[in-house]
Amino acid sequence: MVGAAGGLAAEPDGPGAREGLPSLVPLPVSVEERSGAEFALDADTGVRTEAGSAEARRVGEHLAEILRRSTGYPVPVSDASPTDTSGIQLLLADADPVVGEQGYQLDTSPDGVTIRAEHAAGLFSGVQTLRQLLPPEVESATVTDADWTVPGVSITDYPRFGHRSVMLDVARHFHPVEHVKHYIDQAARYKVNHLHLHLTDDQGWRIQIDSWPRLTTYGGSTQVGGGPGGYFTKDDYREIVEYAAERHITVVPEIDMPGHTNAALASYAELNCDGIAPPLRTDIEVGYSSLCVDLPLTYEFVADVIRELAELTPGPYIHIGGDEADATTDEDYALFMSRVIPIVEENGKQVMGWHEIANTDIPTDAVPQFWSTSTSHEGVRAAAERGAKVLMSPANKTYLDHKYDATTQLGLQWAGFVEVRDTYEWDPGTHVEGVSESSILGVESPLFTETIVTTDDMEYMAFPRLPSVAEVGWTQAEARDWDDFRLRLAGQAAHWEVLDLNFYRSPQIPWPDAEHPPGTCSAPAWSATEVYLGGDVVSHAGREWTAKWWTRGEQPGTTGEWGVWRDEGSC
């Protein structure tokens, strides 16, 4: 067995991807180069899937669609046959048992490529690897000319952690179904298998709840900065769940409570302890709202919301938030959780929550999500000792909403700057005192959206950090090495260019791009608070800048809106 990291020529300091095999991210468990086993796709190549398995067929169709789009070949999908094994085979038999629930084996020969797995999830992961083995043009949305040769390899691969997740906050800025699907596509490429949707927060409620309709019609009517907001109808939401499932991604919906609930409290006066509805909020303060813990109606509300949400949720988890409940006393918080957790369980779901829930008496199948910048937490340690599993998303390692460095115009920085190397060089299995590998469920990279409006913004913050955290979740600890990773990551850029992804050219990565070698893109020069005069373009110091977002607020001496404008730099 040749470890992929060891078997290939790597030049840590030179620009450009490493030579040899295409750069795979996340790094597989083992990659053996096999000369003479290259396979060239052509107009006759078909995909053959395990006979009788609808799931394998779906993975096959998914692959065929990608190949048809870029190669223009017909790529028929049919049942695998013992007598004709040419082409691309997706089989659910005879995989080495070491691949487990989610792993796969991928072998090439001059006649084809065979992916074997125990389950369709493994086939799907193998297909993502195959995409990276093919030339980057395979990602083209239109028919392209390329040498469609898959190098000769024998790969055995399986994940370190079964739960690899991304989170998208659709509450601070609403992100419509198309944005979410786009994000799902990018995450699936890196073997992420969960999408946590932060559906509610102070600034907006984004999921239709039939028994409490004003949550969305009123509570979803704005967002950070005062834009029109929006929400998912139940059909929209089902569409997301289904789209994700086709990509072997399970959706984990989050209703954040008892804090982060201003949108709900604004929508229904009767949910407030004093019976008075607060105004909708469009700023980014945290820690001021709380559901009314003593009010019986609070639990009727929660029961309705959880029931309707559970009906929309095929996955096992419902995330109940629980973070930053600064407007709730500790006693009230514990009381609230002791009443809400059973509601989730009665609906047949397991609780996930930000790590503060571990300050209360949570059941052992509840999952605290660690988001602190510190490396110890007594409640999380104790929960792990009692047998709970922990989801790891330390803010200073995994928060995709954070600035890369002082020049990043988007993003927050309360946890410091988060460069690519920060997201890579940490170990989920040893990060939190007293919480060992066996207590770790997996790893998540959250994208909060206080400053994230467009898919360009999402891409810029997620790339290249999302693939980096994805490798932390997938690749075995001893195989990870920064100097090797940065070369493999550089190798991904060619795929991102075909995909037209707006990725951040971190100076830590030796990008192979001759046109834009590291450091030659002009850094964004400034951001400033200016009076907003209307329209989308504002003149500043004689130049025009596109303003992508602004924050409504009070500014001494002005009565209008004002904004934070940014220069976006150029390449």
Ligand code: NGO
């Ligand atoms: C914190 C806070 C969120 C913010 C985010 C911004 C958690 C779990 N609660 O993370 O409300 O949006 O930081 O980085």
